[in-house]
Amino acid sequence: MDSAAPKNRFTPKEFWAWISEVFDNYGILILAGLLLVYPFFFTTLNDSIIWLEDNDWETSAEILAEIRGFVPSTPLMIQILIYTLFGIAFNILLGNTGMLSLGHCAFFGVGGYTVGIMHAWIKPDTYAPDWMVSAFKVLPLEISLITCVIVSTFVAWLIGTICSSKRGVYFAMVTLSISMIFYYSAQTFDDLTGGTDGLGGLENMRLGSINLRVGIMDANITYYFVFFLSVVFIAIIWQILRSPFGHVLRAIRENEDRARICGYNVAKVRLMAFTMSGAISGVAGALAIIYGETVPIENIHFITSGQIVIITLFGGAGTFLGPAVGSFIYWYLRQLMSVEFVKYLAIFQYWEAWVGGIFVLIVLFVPSGILGTIRNMTLEYREKKYLAKQAAAEAAADPE
Protein backbone atom coordinates (compact mmCIF):
# COMPACT_ATOMS: atom_id res chain seq x y z
CA MET A 1 0.00 0.00 0.00
CA ASP A 2 1.07 3.56 -0.63
CA SER A 3 0.72 4.68 2.93
CA ALA A 4 3.08 1.94 4.08
CA ALA A 5 6.09 3.72 2.60
CA PRO A 6 8.95 3.93 5.12
CA LYS A 7 8.63 7.04 7.20
CA ASN A 8 12.26 7.98 7.54
CA ARG A 9 13.03 8.02 3.84
CA PHE A 10 14.99 11.18 3.15
CA THR A 11 14.52 12.45 -0.38
CA PRO A 12 17.26 14.68 -1.79
CA LYS A 13 14.83 17.56 -1.86
CA GLU A 14 14.11 17.14 1.82
CA PHE A 15 17.79 16.85 2.54
CA TRP A 16 18.50 20.17 0.89
CA ALA A 17 15.55 21.69 2.66
CA TRP A 18 17.02 20.51 5.96
CA ILE A 19 20.43 21.90 5.10
CA SER A 20 18.94 25.25 4.24
CA GLU A 21 16.90 25.24 7.43
CA VAL A 22 20.11 25.01 9.39
CA PHE A 23 21.65 27.62 7.11
CA ASP A 24 18.64 29.83 7.67
CA ASN A 25 19.02 29.84 11.42
CA TYR A 26 22.77 29.75 11.90
CA GLY A 27 24.00 30.47 8.37
CA ILE A 28 25.63 33.80 9.04
CA LEU A 29 27.40 32.51 12.15
CA ILE A 30 28.64 29.35 10.43
CA LEU A 31 29.83 31.36 7.46
CA ALA A 32 31.58 33.96 9.62
CA GLY A 33 33.24 31.23 11.68
CA LEU A 34 34.54 29.43 8.61
CA LEU A 35 35.80 32.65 7.10
CA LEU A 36 37.50 33.59 10.35
CA VAL A 37 39.68 30.47 10.38
CA TYR A 38 40.15 30.26 6.62
CA PRO A 39 43.69 31.74 6.44
CA PHE A 40 44.83 29.27 9.13
CA PHE A 41 43.43 26.46 7.09
CA PHE A 42 45.13 27.57 3.90
CA THR A 43 48.45 28.32 5.62
CA THR A 44 48.35 24.90 7.26
CA LEU A 45 47.73 23.31 3.88
CA ASN A 46 50.72 25.14 2.41
CA ASP A 47 52.92 24.32 5.37
CA SER A 48 52.08 20.65 5.29
CA ILE A 49 53.02 20.43 1.62
CA ILE A 50 56.38 21.99 2.43
CA TRP A 51 56.79 19.69 5.43
CA LEU A 52 56.02 16.61 3.34
CA GLU A 53 58.53 17.67 0.70
CA ASP A 54 61.20 18.26 3.33
CA ASN A 55 60.65 14.80 4.73
CA ASP A 56 60.80 13.05 1.35
CA TRP A 57 57.11 12.17 1.14
CA GLU A 58 57.09 13.36 -2.42
CA THR A 59 54.07 11.45 -3.68
CA SER A 60 51.92 12.71 -0.83
CA ALA A 61 53.22 16.23 -1.35
CA GLU A 62 52.33 16.04 -5.01
CA ILE A 63 48.83 14.77 -4.31
CA LEU A 64 48.26 17.47 -1.72
CA ALA A 65 49.60 20.13 -4.09
CA GLU A 66 47.17 18.88 -6.72
CA ILE A 67 44.34 19.18 -4.22
CA ARG A 68 45.49 22.67 -3.26
CA GLY A 69 44.81 23.74 -6.83
CA PHE A 70 41.12 23.16 -6.14
CA VAL A 71 41.11 25.02 -2.83
CA PRO A 72 40.54 28.78 -3.06
CA SER A 73 43.67 30.59 -1.93
CA THR A 74 43.63 33.37 0.63
CA PRO A 75 44.04 36.11 -2.02
CA LEU A 76 41.09 34.63 -3.89
CA MET A 77 39.07 34.69 -0.68
CA ILE A 78 39.95 38.38 -0.28
CA GLN A 79 38.48 38.99 -3.72
CA ILE A 80 35.39 36.93 -2.83
CA LEU A 81 34.86 38.89 0.39
CA ILE A 82 35.14 42.22 -1.40
CA TYR A 83 32.65 41.25 -4.07
CA THR A 84 30.35 39.88 -1.38
CA LEU A 85 30.27 43.29 0.25
CA PHE A 86 29.89 44.96 -3.14
CA GLY A 87 27.09 42.57 -4.12
CA ILE A 88 25.17 43.00 -0.88
CA ALA A 89 25.45 46.77 -1.21
CA PHE A 90 24.28 46.53 -4.83
CA ASN A 91 21.42 44.33 -3.70
CA ILE A 92 20.01 47.14 -1.53
CA LEU A 93 18.86 48.45 -4.88
CA LEU A 94 18.26 45.39 -7.06
CA GLY A 95 16.78 42.96 -4.58
CA ASN A 96 15.12 45.30 -2.12
CA THR A 97 14.11 48.48 -3.92
CA GLY A 98 13.74 46.93 -7.36
CA MET A 99 16.18 49.25 -9.14
CA LEU A 100 18.65 47.72 -11.60
CA SER A 101 21.70 49.97 -11.66
CA LEU A 102 24.23 49.34 -14.41
CA GLY A 103 26.52 52.05 -13.12
CA HIS A 104 27.83 50.69 -9.86
CA CYS A 105 31.34 50.47 -11.28
CA ALA A 106 31.41 54.26 -10.88
CA PHE A 107 31.22 53.96 -7.08
CA PHE A 108 33.52 50.95 -6.96
CA GLY A 109 36.05 52.84 -9.04
CA VAL A 110 35.68 56.18 -7.28
CA GLY A 111 36.20 54.45 -3.92
CA GLY A 112 39.34 52.77 -5.23
CA TYR A 113 40.71 55.90 -6.88
CA THR A 114 40.09 58.03 -3.80
CA VAL A 115 42.24 55.79 -1.64
CA GLY A 116 44.67 55.12 -4.47
CA ILE A 117 45.22 58.75 -5.38
CA MET A 118 45.70 59.74 -1.75
CA HIS A 119 48.32 57.07 -1.20
CA ALA A 120 50.04 57.60 -4.52
CA TRP A 121 50.25 61.36 -4.46
CA ILE A 122 50.52 62.49 -0.84
CA LYS A 123 54.31 62.25 -0.99
CA PRO A 124 57.15 64.74 -1.33
CA ASP A 125 57.66 66.22 -4.84
CA THR A 126 54.22 65.38 -6.20
CA TYR A 127 50.92 67.23 -6.65
CA ALA A 128 50.17 67.32 -2.96
CA PRO A 129 50.66 70.63 -1.13
CA ASP A 130 53.57 70.74 1.33
CA TRP A 131 51.45 71.06 4.45
CA MET A 132 49.65 67.81 3.58
CA VAL A 133 52.90 65.98 3.01
CA SER A 134 54.38 67.18 6.25
CA ALA A 135 51.18 66.40 8.15
CA PHE A 136 51.23 62.79 6.98
CA LYS A 137 54.73 61.44 6.72
CA VAL A 138 52.99 58.21 5.96
CA LEU A 139 49.29 58.61 5.20
CA PRO A 140 47.35 56.29 7.53
CA LEU A 141 44.77 54.07 5.85
CA GLU A 142 42.11 55.22 8.31
CA ILE A 143 42.25 58.76 6.90
CA SER A 144 42.01 57.64 3.28
CA LEU A 145 39.18 55.21 4.02
CA ILE A 146 37.14 57.86 5.82
CA THR A 147 37.78 60.23 2.93
CA CYS A 148 36.68 57.46 0.60
CA VAL A 149 33.39 57.03 2.46
CA ILE A 150 32.75 60.77 2.30
CA VAL A 151 33.66 61.07 -1.38
CA SER A 152 31.68 58.04 -2.52
CA THR A 153 28.65 59.10 -0.47
CA PHE A 154 28.77 62.49 -2.13
CA VAL A 155 29.22 61.01 -5.62
CA ALA A 156 26.39 58.54 -5.02
CA TRP A 157 24.12 61.31 -3.79
CA LEU A 158 24.99 63.43 -6.81
CA ILE A 159 24.33 60.65 -9.31
CA GLY A 160 21.26 59.66 -7.35
CA THR A 161 19.68 63.09 -7.62
CA ILE A 162 20.11 62.89 -11.39
CA CYS A 163 18.83 59.38 -12.01
CA SER A 164 16.85 57.97 -9.09
CA SER A 165 13.63 59.51 -10.38
CA LYS A 166 13.94 57.36 -13.53
CA ARG A 167 12.20 54.00 -13.82
CA GLY A 168 13.17 50.58 -15.05
CA VAL A 169 15.16 50.51 -18.23
CA TYR A 170 15.65 54.30 -18.22
CA PHE A 171 17.23 54.10 -14.80
CA ALA A 172 19.55 51.34 -16.01
CA MET A 173 20.58 53.33 -19.09
CA VAL A 174 21.15 56.60 -17.23
CA THR A 175 23.29 54.93 -14.56
CA LEU A 176 25.21 53.12 -17.29
CA SER A 177 25.96 56.28 -19.22
CA ILE A 178 26.96 58.24 -16.12
CA SER A 179 29.37 55.49 -15.16
CA MET A 180 30.89 55.70 -18.63
CA ILE A 181 31.57 59.40 -18.00
CA PHE A 182 33.55 58.35 -14.95
CA TYR A 183 35.43 55.73 -16.92
CA TYR A 184 36.44 58.14 -19.65
CA SER A 185 37.40 60.75 -17.06
CA ALA A 186 39.70 58.24 -15.40
CA GLN A 187 41.19 57.47 -18.79
CA THR A 188 41.60 61.12 -19.76
CA PHE A 189 43.15 62.43 -16.54
CA ASP A 190 45.90 59.84 -16.65
CA ASP A 191 48.39 62.12 -14.90
CA LEU A 192 46.35 61.62 -11.77
CA THR A 193 44.82 58.18 -12.27
CA GLY A 194 47.46 56.38 -14.27
CA GLY A 195 45.03 55.95 -17.15
CA THR A 196 44.84 52.57 -18.81
CA ASP A 197 48.05 51.39 -17.12
CA GLY A 198 46.36 51.61 -13.76
CA LEU A 199 47.52 53.64 -10.80
CA GLY A 200 50.56 52.15 -9.13
CA GLY A 201 53.04 53.35 -6.56
CA LEU A 202 50.86 53.03 -3.47
CA GLU A 203 53.40 50.98 -1.64
CA ASN A 204 52.90 52.25 1.88
CA MET A 205 49.46 51.41 3.17
CA ARG A 206 49.53 51.25 6.89
CA LEU A 207 46.92 51.30 9.61
CA GLY A 208 48.24 54.24 11.58
CA SER A 209 46.51 53.45 14.85
CA ILE A 210 48.06 50.00 15.30
CA ASN A 211 51.00 50.53 12.96
CA LEU A 212 50.11 47.56 10.81
CA ARG A 213 51.20 47.26 7.21
CA VAL A 214 48.51 45.84 4.92
CA GLY A 215 48.90 44.99 1.28
CA ILE A 216 50.54 42.52 -1.00
CA MET A 217 53.29 41.68 1.53
CA ASP A 218 50.99 39.67 3.75
CA ALA A 219 47.84 38.05 2.42
CA ASN A 220 46.68 36.94 5.86
CA ILE A 221 46.79 40.38 7.43
CA THR A 222 45.09 41.88 4.39
CA TYR A 223 42.49 39.13 4.57
CA TYR A 224 41.63 39.92 8.19
CA PHE A 225 41.55 43.62 7.47
CA VAL A 226 39.14 43.11 4.56
CA PHE A 227 37.14 40.54 6.55
CA PHE A 228 36.70 42.88 9.49
CA LEU A 229 35.57 45.85 7.39
CA SER A 230 33.27 43.69 5.24
CA VAL A 231 31.61 42.23 8.32
CA VAL A 232 31.07 45.70 9.78
CA PHE A 233 29.50 47.05 6.60
CA ILE A 234 27.46 43.93 5.90
CA ALA A 235 26.12 44.18 9.44
CA ILE A 236 25.17 47.80 8.78
CA ILE A 237 23.32 46.80 5.61
CA TRP A 238 21.62 43.94 7.44
CA GLN A 239 20.34 46.35 10.07
CA ILE A 240 19.16 48.84 7.45
CA LEU A 241 17.23 46.16 5.58
CA ARG A 242 15.43 44.91 8.69
CA SER A 243 14.61 48.42 9.94
CA PRO A 244 11.29 50.12 9.22
CA PHE A 245 13.11 51.87 6.37
CA GLY A 246 13.98 48.49 4.85
CA HIS A 247 10.30 47.58 4.86
CA VAL A 248 9.53 50.80 3.01
CA LEU A 249 12.11 49.81 0.38
CA ARG A 250 10.38 46.49 -0.22
CA ALA A 251 6.97 48.17 -0.31
CA ILE A 252 8.30 50.42 -3.07
CA ARG A 253 9.69 47.39 -4.91
CA GLU A 254 6.30 45.71 -4.72
CA ASN A 255 4.14 48.65 -5.69
CA GLU A 256 5.57 52.09 -6.07
CA ASP A 257 2.25 53.86 -6.68
CA ARG A 258 0.65 52.31 -3.64
CA ALA A 259 3.62 53.30 -1.49
CA ARG A 260 3.32 56.88 -2.72
CA ILE A 261 -0.41 57.05 -2.00
CA CYS A 262 0.32 55.62 1.46
CA GLY A 263 2.27 58.83 2.00
CA TYR A 264 5.85 57.76 1.38
CA ASN A 265 8.09 60.19 -0.42
CA VAL A 266 9.18 57.61 -2.98
CA ALA A 267 11.73 59.84 -4.72
CA LYS A 268 13.47 60.60 -1.44
CA VAL A 269 13.48 56.99 -0.27
CA ARG A 270 14.92 55.84 -3.59
CA LEU A 271 17.61 58.52 -3.40
CA MET A 272 18.48 57.42 0.15
CA ALA A 273 18.75 53.78 -0.90
CA PHE A 274 20.85 54.73 -3.91
CA THR A 275 23.21 56.83 -1.79
CA MET A 276 23.70 54.09 0.80
CA SER A 277 24.28 51.49 -1.85
CA GLY A 278 26.76 53.69 -3.68
CA ALA A 279 28.64 54.71 -0.55
CA ILE A 280 29.17 51.13 0.59
CA SER A 281 30.10 50.08 -2.94
CA GLY A 282 32.77 52.76 -2.73
CA VAL A 283 34.16 51.13 0.42
CA ALA A 284 34.23 47.79 -1.38
CA GLY A 285 36.12 49.50 -4.21
CA ALA A 286 38.67 50.85 -1.73
CA LEU A 287 39.18 47.40 -0.22
CA ALA A 288 39.63 45.97 -3.70
CA ILE A 289 42.82 47.93 -4.34
CA ILE A 290 44.54 47.13 -1.07
CA TYR A 291 45.88 43.67 -1.76
CA GLY A 292 46.94 44.44 -5.33
CA GLU A 293 48.33 47.85 -4.36
CA THR A 294 47.28 49.19 -7.74
CA VAL A 295 44.05 50.65 -9.08
CA PRO A 296 43.35 48.91 -12.39
CA ILE A 297 41.15 50.97 -14.67
CA GLU A 298 38.90 47.93 -15.11
CA ASN A 299 37.53 48.68 -11.64
CA ILE A 300 35.70 51.70 -13.03
CA HIS A 301 34.81 50.06 -16.33
CA PHE A 302 31.36 48.76 -17.19
CA ILE A 303 32.70 45.19 -16.92
CA THR A 304 32.67 45.60 -13.14
CA SER A 305 29.00 46.59 -13.22
CA GLY A 306 28.25 43.54 -15.34
CA GLN A 307 30.16 41.34 -12.92
CA ILE A 308 28.19 42.52 -9.94
CA VAL A 309 24.87 42.01 -11.70
CA ILE A 310 25.93 38.45 -12.58
CA ILE A 311 27.16 37.77 -9.05
CA THR A 312 23.94 39.03 -7.49
CA LEU A 313 21.69 37.08 -9.85
CA PHE A 314 23.84 33.92 -9.47
CA GLY A 315 23.20 33.85 -5.75
CA GLY A 316 19.69 35.25 -5.81
CA ALA A 317 18.69 38.91 -5.72
CA GLY A 318 15.83 38.22 -3.34
CA THR A 319 18.06 36.90 -0.54
CA PHE A 320 20.41 38.70 1.79
CA LEU A 321 23.36 36.30 1.45
CA GLY A 322 22.73 35.59 -2.23
CA PRO A 323 25.59 37.84 -3.39
CA ALA A 324 27.96 35.94 -1.05
CA VAL A 325 27.09 32.66 -2.75
CA GLY A 326 27.25 34.32 -6.16
CA SER A 327 30.60 35.91 -5.45
CA PHE A 328 32.09 32.61 -4.31
CA ILE A 329 30.82 30.72 -7.33
CA TYR A 330 31.85 33.39 -9.78
CA TRP A 331 35.43 33.80 -8.56
CA TYR A 332 35.96 30.16 -7.74
CA LEU A 333 34.76 29.01 -11.17
CA ARG A 334 36.89 31.63 -12.81
CA GLN A 335 39.95 30.47 -10.90
CA LEU A 336 39.27 26.78 -11.51
CA MET A 337 38.75 27.21 -15.21
CA SER A 338 41.59 29.55 -15.98
CA VAL A 339 44.16 27.75 -13.81
CA GLU A 340 43.16 24.11 -13.30
CA PHE A 341 40.76 23.00 -16.02
CA VAL A 342 42.83 24.66 -18.69
CA LYS A 343 45.61 22.13 -17.99
CA TYR A 344 43.40 19.40 -19.36
CA LEU A 345 41.36 21.24 -21.94
CA ALA A 346 42.62 24.40 -23.61
CA ILE A 347 39.11 25.61 -24.30
CA PHE A 348 38.74 26.54 -20.62
CA GLN A 349 41.04 29.51 -21.12
CA TYR A 350 37.93 31.28 -22.41
CA TRP A 351 36.43 31.17 -18.94
CA GLU A 352 34.19 34.18 -19.62
CA ALA A 353 32.27 32.18 -22.18
CA TRP A 354 31.72 29.32 -19.73
CA VAL A 355 30.68 31.57 -16.88
CA GLY A 356 28.42 33.41 -19.31
CA GLY A 357 26.89 30.12 -20.40
CA ILE A 358 26.24 29.12 -16.79
CA PHE A 359 24.72 32.53 -16.19
CA VAL A 360 22.32 32.02 -19.09
CA LEU A 361 21.34 28.61 -17.70
CA ILE A 362 20.73 30.05 -14.25
CA VAL A 363 18.60 32.89 -15.57
CA LEU A 364 16.60 30.45 -17.70
CA PHE A 365 16.09 27.60 -15.25
CA VAL A 366 16.53 28.99 -11.73
CA PRO A 367 15.62 32.64 -12.13
CA SER A 368 15.53 33.25 -8.39
CA GLY A 369 19.22 32.34 -8.12
CA ILE A 370 20.89 29.54 -6.22
CA LEU A 371 20.16 30.67 -2.69
CA GLY A 372 16.74 31.96 -3.73
CA THR A 373 15.81 28.57 -5.17
CA ILE A 374 17.01 26.77 -2.07
CA ARG A 375 14.98 29.13 0.06
CA ASN A 376 11.85 28.60 -2.03
CA MET A 377 12.32 24.85 -1.68
CA THR A 378 12.60 25.23 2.08
CA LEU A 379 9.44 27.27 2.27
CA GLU A 380 7.60 24.73 0.13
CA TYR A 381 8.88 21.89 2.28
CA ARG A 382 7.89 23.63 5.50
CA GLU A 383 4.44 24.37 4.22
CA LYS A 384 3.97 20.76 3.19
CA LYS A 385 5.15 19.58 6.58
CA TYR A 386 2.85 22.02 8.30
CA LEU A 387 -0.16 20.95 6.21
CA ALA A 388 0.62 17.27 6.84
CA LYS A 389 0.80 17.94 10.56
CA GLN A 390 -2.51 19.76 10.46
CA ALA A 391 -4.13 16.95 8.49
CA ALA A 392 -2.79 14.42 10.99
CA ALA A 393 -4.14 16.46 13.89
CA GLU A 394 -7.53 16.65 12.23
CA ALA A 395 -7.55 12.94 11.57
CA ALA A 396 -6.66 12.27 15.21
CA ALA A 397 -9.43 14.54 16.46
CA ASP A 398 -12.02 13.00 14.18
CA PRO A 399 -11.29 9.26 13.77
CA GLU A 400 -14.13 8.42 11.42
Place this chain on the structure above:
Amino acid sequence: MPILETRSLSKHFDALVAVDAVNYSVDAGELRSIIGPNGAGKTTFFNMIAGDLLPTSGQVLFDGEDVSEVPAHERSHLGIGRTYQITNIFPKLSVLENIRIAVQSRKMTFNLWSTIGNHKELIERADEILERINMTEKRGELGGTLAHGEQRYLEIGIALATDPKLLLLDEPTAGMSPEETIQTGEFIKSLADPLTIVLVEHDMEVVLGISDKITVLHNGAFLAEGTVEEVRANAEVQRVYLRE
Protein backbone atom coordinates in the same frame (compact mmCIF):
# COMPACT_ATOMS: atom_id res chain seq x y z
CA MET B 1 -16.86 74.74 5.86
CA PRO B 2 -16.46 72.18 3.09
CA ILE B 3 -13.63 69.67 3.61
CA LEU B 4 -13.09 69.35 -0.12
CA GLU B 5 -13.72 71.93 -2.76
CA THR B 6 -12.74 72.24 -6.40
CA ARG B 7 -12.88 75.52 -8.27
CA SER B 8 -13.27 75.31 -12.05
CA LEU B 9 -11.00 72.30 -12.06
CA SER B 10 -10.00 71.19 -15.57
CA LYS B 11 -7.79 68.56 -17.10
CA HIS B 12 -6.90 68.49 -20.77
CA PHE B 13 -5.02 65.67 -22.45
CA ASP B 14 -3.90 67.52 -25.59
CA ALA B 15 -7.16 68.22 -27.42
CA LEU B 16 -9.24 65.95 -25.21
CA VAL B 17 -11.03 67.71 -22.37
CA ALA B 18 -11.35 65.03 -19.70
CA VAL B 19 -12.63 67.26 -16.91
CA ASP B 20 -14.12 70.61 -17.76
CA ALA B 21 -14.23 73.43 -15.19
CA VAL B 22 -15.81 71.45 -12.39
CA ASN B 23 -16.97 73.16 -9.19
CA TYR B 24 -17.56 70.64 -6.47
CA SER B 25 -17.82 70.80 -2.73
CA VAL B 26 -18.13 68.17 -0.01
CA ASP B 27 -18.89 68.78 3.67
CA ALA B 28 -17.20 66.84 6.42
CA GLY B 29 -18.95 63.60 7.30
CA GLU B 30 -20.89 63.32 4.06
CA LEU B 31 -21.04 60.22 1.91
CA ARG B 32 -21.12 61.41 -1.66
CA SER B 33 -21.20 59.60 -4.96
CA ILE B 34 -20.14 60.57 -8.43
CA ILE B 35 -21.68 58.55 -11.22
CA GLY B 36 -21.38 58.73 -14.93
CA PRO B 37 -20.94 56.59 -18.02
CA ASN B 38 -17.54 55.25 -19.03
CA GLY B 39 -15.14 57.99 -20.07
CA ALA B 40 -17.06 60.69 -18.25
CA GLY B 41 -13.87 61.79 -16.46
CA LYS B 42 -14.63 60.35 -13.03
CA THR B 43 -11.26 58.74 -12.46
CA THR B 44 -9.38 61.74 -13.86
CA PHE B 45 -11.29 63.92 -11.42
CA PHE B 46 -10.28 61.60 -8.58
CA ASN B 47 -6.66 61.54 -9.68
CA MET B 48 -6.52 65.31 -9.48
CA ILE B 49 -7.94 65.33 -5.96
CA ALA B 50 -5.54 62.65 -4.73
CA GLY B 51 -2.57 64.17 -6.53
CA ASP B 52 -1.85 61.44 -9.07
CA LEU B 53 -2.45 64.01 -11.80
CA LEU B 54 -1.91 67.74 -11.71
CA PRO B 55 -4.76 69.88 -13.07
CA THR B 56 -4.42 71.89 -16.27
CA SER B 57 -6.23 74.74 -14.57
CA GLY B 58 -8.37 75.39 -11.54
CA GLN B 59 -7.88 74.62 -7.88
CA VAL B 60 -8.32 71.80 -5.39
CA LEU B 61 -8.94 72.96 -1.83
CA PHE B 62 -8.68 70.54 1.04
CA ASP B 63 -9.59 71.71 4.54
CA GLY B 64 -9.52 75.27 3.22
CA GLU B 65 -6.00 74.99 1.84
CA ASP B 66 -5.04 75.09 -1.82
CA VAL B 67 -3.42 71.71 -2.53
CA SER B 68 -3.50 71.84 -6.36
CA GLU B 69 0.29 71.61 -6.66
CA VAL B 70 0.98 69.46 -3.59
CA PRO B 71 2.51 66.06 -4.47
CA ALA B 72 0.46 62.92 -3.87
CA HIS B 73 2.45 61.61 -0.89
CA GLU B 74 2.04 64.88 0.98
CA ARG B 75 -1.69 64.94 0.30
CA SER B 76 -1.84 61.54 1.95
CA HIS B 77 -0.36 63.12 5.08
CA LEU B 78 -2.90 65.96 4.91
CA GLY B 79 -5.62 63.32 5.12
CA ILE B 80 -6.63 62.18 1.65
CA GLY B 81 -6.79 58.40 1.26
CA ARG B 82 -7.84 56.59 -1.87
CA THR B 83 -8.40 53.25 -3.56
CA TYR B 84 -8.11 52.50 -7.25
CA GLN B 85 -10.46 51.16 -9.86
CA ILE B 86 -7.97 48.36 -10.61
CA THR B 87 -6.99 46.76 -7.31
CA ASN B 88 -3.76 48.31 -6.11
CA ILE B 89 -2.20 46.46 -3.16
CA PHE B 90 1.20 44.97 -2.33
CA PRO B 91 0.64 41.52 -3.85
CA LYS B 92 3.77 39.85 -2.48
CA LEU B 93 3.43 41.12 1.08
CA SER B 94 1.21 39.46 3.64
CA VAL B 95 -2.17 40.96 4.47
CA LEU B 96 -0.87 42.20 7.82
CA GLU B 97 2.23 43.64 6.18
CA ASN B 98 0.06 45.44 3.61
CA ILE B 99 -1.78 47.23 6.40
CA ARG B 100 1.27 47.66 8.62
CA ILE B 101 3.27 49.46 5.96
CA ALA B 102 0.37 51.90 5.58
CA VAL B 103 0.20 52.42 9.35
CA GLN B 104 3.96 52.96 9.44
CA SER B 105 3.71 55.78 6.92
CA ARG B 106 2.10 57.94 9.62
CA LYS B 107 4.94 57.46 12.06
CA MET B 108 8.29 56.84 10.38
CA THR B 109 10.03 56.51 7.06
CA PHE B 110 13.74 57.05 7.63
CA ASN B 111 14.05 54.99 10.77
CA LEU B 112 17.21 52.95 10.23
CA TRP B 113 18.35 51.76 13.64
CA SER B 114 15.35 49.98 15.09
CA THR B 115 13.37 46.97 13.98
CA ILE B 116 9.68 46.33 13.43
CA GLY B 117 9.75 44.34 16.68
CA ASN B 118 10.52 47.58 18.54
CA HIS B 119 7.29 49.10 17.28
CA LYS B 120 4.51 46.91 18.59
CA GLU B 121 2.05 49.79 18.28
CA LEU B 122 2.22 49.53 14.50
CA ILE B 123 1.10 45.92 14.56
CA GLU B 124 -1.59 46.60 17.15
CA ARG B 125 -3.01 49.37 14.99
CA ALA B 126 -2.81 47.11 11.91
CA ASP B 127 -4.72 44.41 13.78
CA GLU B 128 -7.43 46.94 14.63
CA ILE B 129 -7.79 47.77 10.95
CA LEU B 130 -7.86 44.08 10.04
CA GLU B 131 -10.69 43.57 12.47
CA ARG B 132 -12.55 46.47 10.96
CA ILE B 133 -12.32 45.03 7.45
CA ASN B 134 -13.02 41.59 8.89
CA MET B 135 -9.82 39.92 7.70
CA THR B 136 -8.07 38.99 10.93
CA GLU B 137 -8.02 35.34 9.94
CA LYS B 138 -6.26 36.08 6.67
CA ARG B 139 -3.48 38.18 8.17
CA GLY B 140 -0.71 35.73 7.24
CA GLU B 141 -1.71 35.20 3.63
CA LEU B 142 -0.10 36.98 0.72
CA GLY B 143 -2.13 39.88 -0.63
CA GLY B 144 -1.94 38.56 -4.17
CA THR B 145 -3.43 35.16 -3.29
CA LEU B 146 -6.67 36.59 -1.89
CA ALA B 147 -9.96 36.41 -3.76
CA HIS B 148 -10.86 39.48 -5.79
CA GLY B 149 -13.44 40.77 -3.33
CA GLU B 150 -11.05 40.34 -0.41
CA GLN B 151 -8.39 42.29 -2.25
CA ARG B 152 -10.85 45.16 -2.68
CA TYR B 153 -11.47 45.13 1.08
CA LEU B 154 -7.75 44.95 1.75
CA GLU B 155 -7.22 48.02 -0.37
CA ILE B 156 -9.86 49.91 1.61
CA GLY B 157 -8.03 48.70 4.73
CA ILE B 158 -4.75 50.12 3.44
CA ALA B 159 -6.44 53.45 2.82
CA LEU B 160 -8.05 53.40 6.30
CA ALA B 161 -4.71 52.63 7.91
CA THR B 162 -3.38 56.02 6.83
CA ASP B 163 -6.03 57.71 9.05
CA PRO B 164 -7.61 59.76 6.27
CA LYS B 165 -10.16 62.51 6.80
CA LEU B 166 -11.40 62.08 3.25
CA LEU B 167 -11.62 58.68 1.64
CA LEU B 168 -11.87 58.44 -2.14
CA LEU B 169 -13.18 55.09 -3.38
CA ASP B 170 -12.86 54.45 -7.10
CA GLU B 171 -15.50 51.87 -8.07
CA PRO B 172 -15.15 49.86 -4.85
CA THR B 173 -17.54 47.16 -6.04
CA ALA B 174 -16.01 46.66 -9.49
CA GLY B 175 -15.98 42.97 -10.38
CA MET B 176 -17.99 41.89 -7.34
CA SER B 177 -21.00 39.61 -7.31
CA PRO B 178 -24.40 41.25 -6.59
CA GLU B 179 -24.34 39.83 -3.09
CA GLU B 180 -20.87 41.12 -2.31
CA THR B 181 -21.89 44.46 -3.79
CA ILE B 182 -24.72 44.88 -1.28
CA GLN B 183 -22.42 43.92 1.61
CA THR B 184 -19.75 46.32 0.46
CA GLY B 185 -22.32 49.11 0.19
CA GLU B 186 -23.30 48.57 3.79
CA PHE B 187 -19.70 48.38 4.86
CA ILE B 188 -18.93 51.70 3.17
CA LYS B 189 -21.93 53.29 4.85
CA SER B 190 -20.65 52.07 8.22
CA LEU B 191 -17.36 53.90 7.61
CA ALA B 192 -18.93 57.29 6.88
CA ASP B 193 -19.11 59.98 9.54
CA PRO B 194 -16.75 61.10 10.96
CA LEU B 195 -14.98 59.95 7.81
CA THR B 196 -15.94 61.82 4.66
CA ILE B 197 -16.32 59.50 1.70
CA VAL B 198 -16.57 60.25 -1.99
CA LEU B 199 -17.11 57.28 -4.22
CA VAL B 200 -17.14 56.93 -7.94
CA GLU B 201 -19.40 54.35 -9.47
CA HIS B 202 -20.22 53.18 -12.88
CA ASP B 203 -23.22 51.25 -11.65
CA MET B 204 -25.93 53.51 -10.24
CA GLU B 205 -27.68 50.80 -8.24
CA VAL B 206 -24.74 50.46 -5.84
CA VAL B 207 -24.84 54.05 -4.71
CA LEU B 208 -28.58 54.59 -4.59
CA GLY B 209 -29.13 53.26 -1.12
CA ILE B 210 -26.13 54.63 0.68
CA SER B 211 -25.31 58.11 -0.64
CA ASP B 212 -26.34 61.38 0.90
CA LYS B 213 -26.03 63.09 -2.46
CA ILE B 214 -25.32 61.97 -5.98
CA THR B 215 -23.51 63.92 -8.65
CA VAL B 216 -23.73 62.97 -12.29
CA LEU B 217 -20.71 63.56 -14.47
CA HIS B 218 -21.02 63.52 -18.22
CA ASN B 219 -18.34 64.41 -20.79
CA GLY B 220 -16.20 65.94 -18.07
CA ALA B 221 -18.85 68.31 -16.76
CA PHE B 222 -21.48 68.07 -14.04
CA LEU B 223 -24.93 67.37 -15.29
CA ALA B 224 -26.89 67.22 -12.07
CA GLU B 225 -26.46 67.05 -8.35
CA GLY B 226 -28.92 66.16 -5.64
CA THR B 227 -30.53 63.43 -3.61
CA VAL B 228 -31.31 60.09 -5.15
CA GLU B 229 -34.88 61.11 -6.01
CA GLU B 230 -33.87 64.41 -7.52
CA VAL B 231 -31.28 62.82 -9.73
CA ARG B 232 -33.62 60.09 -10.79
CA ALA B 233 -36.27 62.60 -11.72
CA ASN B 234 -33.89 64.74 -13.73
CA ALA B 235 -34.84 64.50 -17.40
CA GLU B 236 -31.34 65.28 -18.63
CA VAL B 237 -29.84 62.48 -16.53
CA GLN B 238 -32.38 60.03 -17.80
CA ARG B 239 -31.53 60.96 -21.36
CA VAL B 240 -27.73 60.56 -21.16
CA TYR B 241 -27.29 58.02 -18.47
CA LEU B 242 -30.17 55.76 -17.70
CA ARG B 243 -31.16 55.13 -21.30
CA GLU B 244 -27.75 55.03 -22.87
